[in-house]
Amino acid sequence: MNIQDYNRRAWNKAVERGSQWSIPVTSAEVDAARRGDWRIIFTPEKAAPRDWFPAEMAGVDILCLAGGGGQQGPILAAAGANVTVFDNSEAQLARDREVAARDGLAIHTVQGDMADLSVFADASFDCIVHPVSNLFVPHVRPVWREAYRVLRPGGVLLAGFMNPAFYLFDAELAEAGNYVVTYKLPYSDLASLPPAVRERYAKDLQPLEFGHTLTDQIGGQIDAGFVITGFYEDRWPDQYLSEYMDAYIATRALKLAS
Numbered sequence: 001m002n003i004q005d006y007n008r009r010a011w012n013k014a015v016e017r018g019s020q021w022s023i024p025v026t027s028a029e030v031d032a033a034r035r036g037d038w039r040i041i042f043t044p045e046k047a048a049p050r051d052w053f054p055a056e057m058a059g060v061d062i063l064c065l066a067g068g069g070g071q072q073g074p075i076l077a078a079a080g081a082n083v084t085v086f087d088n089s090e091a092q093l094a095r096d097r098e099v100a101a102r103d104g105l106a107i108h109t110v111q112g113d114m115a116d117l118s119v120f121a122d123a124s125f126d127c128i129v130h131p132v133s134n135l136f137v138p139h140v141r142p143v144w145r146e147a148y149r150v151l152r153p154g155g156v157l158l159a160g161f162m163n164p165a166f167y168l169f170d171a172e173l174a175e176a177g178n179y180v181v182t183y184k185l186p187y188s189d190l191a192s193l194p195p196a197v198r199e200r201y202a203k204d205l206q207p208l209e210f211g212h213t214l215t216d217q218i219g220g221q222i223d224a225g226f227v228i229t230g231f232y233e234d235r236w237p238d239q240y241l242s243e244y245m246d247a248y249i250a251t252r253a254l255k256l257a258s
């Protein structure tokens with residue numbers, strides 16, 4: 001199966017369904033960002049520390065990697081950055097273009113797979129903002145390698161991703177408060193789910209998910225050449241497990257200036 005194409009269609013559908021991650025920021029938030037009052041989340045709730053970003057945002061080249069939906073891109077553009085939003089879903093990218101047209105922002109949108117950034121030259125960006133989205137690709141290490149390549153020396157990768165423990169449980173039972181350890185890690189909707197459940201998800205065009213190990217998430221960034229300089233955890237209160245643990249991780253990773 002072509003996972004990239006399936007998840008493209010699934011995310012286009014999610015936009016139609018009004019996913020929380022497809023609802024653009026308001027003009028009031030954009031105006032505030034223009035005045036220097038802005039915050040960005042790339043996990044469900046906690047804002048990234050301001051000092052994770054370059055001190056001066058004007059003219060900084062930022063890539064929102066798998067970050068469509070009209071959320072991070074417009075705020076960063078209003079804060080003064082030159083923003084490129086890269087995403088697999090045309091409907092998600094359309095959200096960023098809608099906000100750009102509505103609020104008079106310059107945002108460049110590019111469609112593609114986060115594991116293949118060959119459309120960008122080496123050392124094209126000062127900062128990459130990568131909200132929780134690598135759960136939608138089967139292999140995460142190519143994403144880190146490509147991120148490293150397209151960053152300039154001294155650039156930073158700000159990434160959100162899932163703690164793989166989230167995928168240990170039968171999700172439908174866990175949503176009802178019944179935590180049954182069911183799956184081995186690393187998790188994959190394709191390989192781990194019973195075929196009948198997988199078919200039900202596919203019929204409903206639900207995005208396919210993959211629970212990468214922390215070795216691939218954090219070790220993978222280090223192996224790509226990054227130095228991890230920041231870390232926090234976060235939770236999504238609407239989601240199962242949130243009363244027990246933070247299931248989301250954020251890292252700040254630096255490409256050394258050498």
Ligand SMILES: C[S@@+](CC[C@H](N)C(=O)[O-])C[C@H]1O[C@@H](n2cnc3c(N)ncnc32)[C@H](O)[C@@H]1O
Pocket residue numbers: 004007008011021022041042065066067068069070071072086087088089092112113114115131132133136137
């Ligand atoms: C949860 S949304 C993240 C964006 C959102 N603005 C946020 O704050 O979380 C996940 C995004 O990943 C994108 N995506 C899924 N698979 C992708 C792939 N292979 N390459 C690039 N983007 C992908 C989806 O289209 C979607 O926009």
